[in-house]
Amino acid sequence: METMSPVERVLRAVALTLVVVFFMFPIFWIFLMSFQTNETILAIPPSIVFSPTLSNYAALITGKLQTAAGTLDIAFMRNLGNSIFLSVASVAVALVLGVPAAYAFARHKFKGSEDIAFTLLSFRFAPPLLVLLPLTQYFQWLGLSNTYFGLIWVYQLICLPLILWIVRGYFEDISADVEYAYRIAGHSWFATFRKIALPLAGPGIAAAGLLAFIFAWNNFVFALVLASADKQPVTVGALAFVTSSGIQYGQIASAIVLSVTPTLALALYAQRYLVEGLSLGAVKG
């Protein structure tokens, strides 16, 4: 690394701090909000000095929302469970289908392979609403409305192209000769795929999986239309906080904190692999 002058170092630190503040402040503010009541949140001017309360979290976890108009049942914890289940299952299915497909696209050029790969990517071009209308009809005929199976299937529109295209790039970056060297030492192509290609593309697969997980987690419109309350994820479930007697900012904030936690934890954990993935590129040759 080049040596930096002290001035450069300070400027760099200032720039980094600005970026971090810009991106982290909303999250920090929401975090503070989640420990406040609606009254302190809406107080003008806002203050960061308040007596923290856990009532928002208590309401979410017990499922009883106290409003001016009385007690409302909310299914937040169930939504959270749905989110986790739907995202994990969707990514798992997408990995099982997408990684071998990505390998095939990377290693075997066959007639129309580019067209098929592009078609799969094009699923991401269309606005989801365009797909949703006919899908609603089909799902009703097929009896897939309001089923986990149906939702996971639709989520493949989000996850599969992502995994396919990212992982394909990683496979293409692995020199085919490394695999040939393994095969010529007396291993089948499947063993080569498992023992050489998969581990070498591992960081890429992890990155793609993480990205797909975040996209699946953040999806709103598919679940809103295709599922009812008991199958909906948190993104849709958050609508419940917009009640007849006002918006429950405190609960929304704590719901956001709770729903961000799994993705955040996953991202922090996967960071290792992402960095590893970048440094592995240097070995190519």
Place this chain on the structure above:
Amino acid sequence: MNDTALLIKDVDKFYGPIDYGVHAVKKLNMDVKKGEIIALLGSSGCGKTSTLRMIAGFEAVSRGTISLSGREVQTFAPVRRNVAMAFEGYSLYPPLTVRENIAFALKASKLSQSVVDDKVAGIAKLLEIEDILGRYPSSISGGQQQRASLGRALIRDANLHLLDEPMGQLEPQLRAVLRGRIKHYIKERGLTAILVTHDQTEANALADRIAVMEGGVLQQFDTPQKIKERPANLFTGTFVGEPPMNVFEASVTGSDAKVSFGLKDGVRLEYPASDFSHAVRDALMKRQKVVLGIRPYSVRRSTDGVAGRVAVNQWLGDQTHIAADFAGGTMVLVEHDRTELAVGQPIGIRLDPSSLHVFDGDSGKAISHGEELA
């Protein structure tokens, strides 16, 4: 048939559709005996690596057959061919150390750990990589990676060892030392090896026979000496040999008493008919146009020779390279003494009939080498 390790018969390779795609290897025929070292020599894109990959099983054979030890294998997966290969791009497994990379090749053979350790130590000593056995491929130089990759191939006990540019990244001194050791290693164990190279010194030093390829066509397949002394065509003649063979287009005329070659700028080379055998004379007379070839170290200076003019005179420390303007072209001479010749100085050039190669002017096929028919 039993001592044939590899038999390539009428093999074609097309990239893309057969007969319409890129024709990389054209009707290749080759046989390699057990224990032989063969060099595939040619410039890049000549089809030598494609040939190697077809033998290994990484490229499909478009037409023809490849047999290993008498068994047709062109449809077999690489795993069933029992060949070892060193890749030009090294292709070491990044998560394994150099030691593990080399030992890895023996995994399928189910040898005991101590035997494997001994073998790895032996090959590491041979290739001078003992000190980096514990390192990872990403932390060693290209030359070290190449030697590790070579070790991984040589350690195996395979029917055939395929070495793709095995020493391209090594320093010249090390390359010279390793050439000798590797040849000895291969011969001692009776291994059969095919190496792909564009370095003719390497091919000459290592190979029992050299296959010269160009444009997907096998030009000549013979011993290094034969290739040098009796090149089958103009391509082999000019491709092999350093500095390259001097070539001049010429027309032939002759009588019972003499043979005469007419070169550009009115230069005539005349020889008594007795310098050539009867058969050569007959063959020469049938042609209008030929190409004369002579190696730079066979060209002599002589006061009664044909006039030339010095254009470049270089002393390389152990030999002199003189380039002279001659018959509308350039004639290169190599002399072993330091020669003080000024640029522009006239010299007499003598071309001994015994070192003259004559090629057909149209097809480039060799007609005669010295006084004998090709």
